Amino acid sequence: MTRKLGLLSLGLAAALIAGCAAPAAPAAPAAPAAPAEQAPAAxxxxxxxxxxxxxxxxxxxxxxxxxxxxxxxxxxxxxxxxxxxxxxxxxxxxxxxxxxxxxxxxxxxxxxxxxxxxxxxxxxxxxxxxxxxxxxxxxxxxxxxxxxxxxxxxxxxxxxxxxALGWAYRKDLFEDPAEKEAFKAKYGYDLDVPKDLLQLRDIAEFFTRPDKNLYGIAIYTQKDYDAITMGAQNFIFNFGADWKNDKFEVEGVLNTEDAAKSLELYRELYTKFMPPGLSNAFFQEMNDAFISGQAVMITNYFAFFPALVNAQTNPNFYDKVGFFSTPAGPGGAQFASLxxxxxxxxxxxxxxxxxxxxxxxxxxxxxxxxxxxxxxxxxxxxxxxxxxxxxxxxxxxxxxxxxxxxxxxDFWNIPEFGDLLVVSQRELSKYIVEGKGTAKEALDNIAREHTEILKKAGYLK
Amino acid sequence: MQLTQARIARPQRRRSLTDVQIQVLFIAPTIILLVLWNIFPLFYSLYLSFTEFSVIKPDVPPAWIGLQNYNKLLNDPRIWQYFALTGRYVVTSVALQAIVGFGLAMFLRERFKGNGLITTLILIPIMMSPVVIGLFWKLIYNPAFGIFNYLIGYSVPNSGPDWLGEASRALWAVIIVDVWMWSPFVMLLCLSGLKAIPDYLYEAAAIDRASPWFQFWRITLPQVAPLLLIAILFRTIEAFKTFDLVMGLTGGGPGDATELIAVHLYRAAFTRFTTGESSALAYIILVIVIAVSNLYVRSLNRIRGE
Structure with a gap:
């Protein structure tokens, strides 16, 4: 029996290091545009x-x-x-x-x-x-x-x-005169597609009405592969920070006060204005939140937006959906995760x-x-x-x-990107979803570990 | 005369394949596959665990670094944190499965109308894919529309806890799903053990006016114990390498709240592609699983020896 179990366990070890799959990414768009002229001769x-x-x-x-x-x-x-x-x-x-x-x-x-x-x-x-x-x-x-x-x-x-990451929103709510009036009364400016991330926050707050099962926003939180990093880096970039500078230095480039503010905003959106239960959410959960009428604004890759304008997959809101690019940060920087x-x-x-x-x-x-x-x-x-x-x-x-x-x-594209990604996923999930530590601590941890990885790989001395 | 010789010669040719050779012919394909798919990878990964190697850098051959991978892993507090988390998960989950599974077996041992149907229904979870289970339990746990919070008393949507989003509850959420999924397996083994207990033992006990409690402790439990232990052994090994359920439910989050060691091993092997280091981690897990298994086997042998 013992020997059999030994063999069983040995087999298990082989299985432990055997392949497991990464997340899949599905359907794409249906964008038209008729060919204007004949293709050149090859x-x-x-x-x-x-x-x-x-x-x-x-x-x-x-x-x-x-x-x-x-x-x-x-x-x-x-x-x-x-x-x-x-x-x-x-x-x-x-x-x-x-x-x-x-x-x-x-x-x-x-x-x-x-x-x-x-x-x-x-x-x-x-x-x-x-x-x-x-x-x-x-x-x-x-x-x-x-x-x-x-x-x-x-x-x-x-x-x-x-x-790239873009945004979908409920046009019917944004264009509703009563909503517009109430919004202007509360925030002092017109309700429209957000011009920056702070307006995005205001709109998310305005439409969050848990008693009606309506929430202002849905953003990526998944830890499995790269979702939370892709979602949060939009905010990091647009608040003026970056993963690195031209010399591959991370310290002082990523873990800045502005970057900390960007993560605080991301966490605020997650904790206060997002439908409950989306603690591990990626593209499918985003579209689901929109299609079910729970979320007024969602972020997602453009490749997943066709489902939102399709009457079969989004029967209630397919004709009430609008789209906008990732808004700029408070300082005017504007980037979108690709x-x-x-x-x-x-x-x-x-x-x-x-x-x-x-x-x-x-x-x-x-x-x-x-x-x-x-x-x-x-x-x-x-x-x-x-x-x-x-x-x-x-x-x-x-x-x-x-x-x-x-x-x-983009995020890092050097051969060590997998090492770097695991660190950012862990620390961002820990702060944003788990609520452990502060935004600055999360960024400091990422900066420290990224620097170690880059030093080991020879990019930094 | 020539015809007779030919008749004699034919059976001789057939006999040229001895019994042993036939056995070898039948066994060889299995052995070859076993060597190719299990034994070779096993020893090759053992070799890799002593090297610095990444499978995505084919031009850089494995560089021998001795025990450095093991040293690094065993001195990494985060690894121990994941091991401790996995230990907590395994102990709690398997203990609950043993209790629930044994209880269900005791219940289904009784003969009543619909017994077969109920047994079949209870067995459904073990027939399902863990990924599918992860996906629909995500919906069940959803605080806005999931039924779980409603069943435990939160009748107003969004008033209950976010089981998968709160670090203090996420591990419990995974445990509950694991118990739901695998208790029927324990039940099945226990049920077969219970049904094999001869009636005369209970009849003799009844003649001696033994109480039901006494009968349970002195007859039922000892008779079922070997099968129960085997069920616990299998479940412990399986629970140690829980991966798909966690990825389906929480992805290891929030933060590190459900980062079990198998999930961490996956990230090391297939996100970071640190093949040498992940091989070493796989061997550390293997040693722990073998050690735990041995404890069970000794208990099993002791029970059988009695």
Whole structure:
């Protein structure tokens, strides 16, 4: 019996370090915009390349990309296969391929946080010269190029699927004359889309009526992966603080008085104006709070807003929903946590295949292709398409999305981002949700541990 | 003559595969799979636990650092905090499961109408996915519309506690779900033990005018004890590696309130990708699980020896 139990326990150990999944991210938008002109003729096909493979996560944008890529096959004769992998195992699949220096894919649409790891370890092809020569770097908004494509001053990906945190609100309540009057009487200014985070707080407070099961706001609190960090960093950035400065210094950059105020505000929103029971809330809980009529304003990634304007998924409020970008901080700083991905080329495939992959990216970056990309439902990062009236009028959330794409900002994207993320998730959850310690203590703890990690990794002495 | 020889030769060819060889043929696939999927990873992870290695840095081979990973982990107060939390969770949860499970088994031992149906209904939780259970218990615990607060006396929405959002209650919330889910397992084993007790023991006790309490202590409990201990053993091992339920309910939060050691191990292995360090942590957990299991096995052997 003892021996059997020993074996059982040994098996358990193997299971303990076996794989577990990360959270998934679902459906995407349905943004239109008709192609204005014919896509440019694709360059001549490199010899011997008749098929290209793109890896992406399993969600609607990947289907849109496949549809778009079918046009490329018609024009160029090169078939492009978009291979989809569930979100939960996507990163593991890609890193396993990296570890094997595999050629299973020609291009991969990867998360912005992967850039540092992929670039420093040689998994992605350096696209700097290519993108500059072809002028692709000028076609997308600078912020998306910086965060979806750039690492250490070089380009490693072309911004493909833009995404960021935005806000949805109940237009019917905001436009109600009685509410407007009451709001002005209480706060001294007109009830409208908040211009800054302090107004956001006022509006959240105004609409919080627990006796009617109505609450002003719903914000990310989940600790599992990165949700609470993504939600809170909007406030940290917009109050003038940052995770680091150009020298990778954290102390005195992150743990400032202003940053502490931003976290105090975030906690106040959570404790006072948010529907109860959302202590571990991410995108699904945000949409649920809105659709159920509990929350007047919610934050979420733009990719999840289509469900709010859909009569089937949001039967009570689909025609009463408005959207706005993350408001600026009290000092005027305005940033929004970014999601989304860029497309990169596998460094381990043959030069011919690399050239074929670059040709595809060049075609994909063209305005007609980007227009069709947006029309299919992809979130384009193309400046001209984003600024076009067609795009802005296509859905209620597109104007806010187009605006947000100019000031997206990311968490760390160096190879050690996982280490850094665990610390911020823990400390932010501890202060904001658990209510343990002060905002300054939470920031001090993060700054101290981040500094240790950066020192160990050689970024700081 | 030639035909006769051929007839004799055929069975000889068949016999060339001996019984032992046939056994080996049948067992080999299992052994090969076991070695590939269990034994090799087990020893390879043991090796990795003495190295500095990250699986996402394939160009950097594992660097031998001796006992540094173990030293670092064992001197990290946060790890001990997570172990203590896990210990509290395991002891409370398994104890409650044993009490509830045994109580249910005692109840279902009696023959009454609908006994089979009730037994089946009680067993439903163990057939469900922990992730699904986590998701719907999140709704049950919701202070605005969840039924849990209503059942314990908070009839007005939002007047009751936020079980998953308050650090002092979050661990209890997970324990309650674990007890709800796994008490039927304990019940099932105890029920089989109870049904195996021969009636003549109770008849003899009744003739001796033994009280029901005496019968319980002297007949029922000793007879069921081996199976109860096995149930407790399995549940202890399982509770030690509780992961999916916590991720579904609280994600380890708020703060560190439900950061059980398996959840922390997951973060080390698959968020931070510190493969060497997480292998060391897995081995520390393994040693503790084996030590606890041994205590149970000794108790079991003692009971059987009586």
């Amino acid at each position: 360059p001549a096909a490199p010899a011997g390349v008749s098929e290209l493979t793109i890896w992406w996560a399993e969600w609607d944008p990947a289907n849109y990309l496949q549809e778009l890529a079918n046009d490329y096959a018609k024009e160029k004769g090169i078939k492009v296969n978009v291979v989809q992998e569930p979100w939960g195992t996507y990163y593991n699949k890609v890193t396993a391929e990296w570890a094997a220096k595999g050629t299973g894919y020609d291009m991969v649409v990867g998360d912005s946080q992967w850039l540092g790891q992929a670039a420093t370890q040689g998994h992605y092809l350096d696209l700097t010269d290519f993108m500059k020569e072809k002028g692709l770097d000028k076609t997308v908004t600078p912020a998306t190029l910086l965060y979806y494509g750039t690492y250490d001053g070089k380009y490693w990906a072309f911004p493909t699927e833009g995404d 999601g989304g991905q860029g497309i990169s080329v596998n460094a381990y495939i043959s030069p011919e295949r690399q050239q074929a992959a670059k040709d595809f990216i060049e075609w994909f970056a063209s305005k007609p292709a980007q227009e069709k990309w947006a029309a299919l439902g992809g979130y384009t990062c193309n400046i001209e398409v984003l600024n076009s009236d067609t795009f802005k009028k296509a859905t209620p959330y597109n104007p806010a999305f187009a605006e947000t794409m100019n000031f997206v900002k």
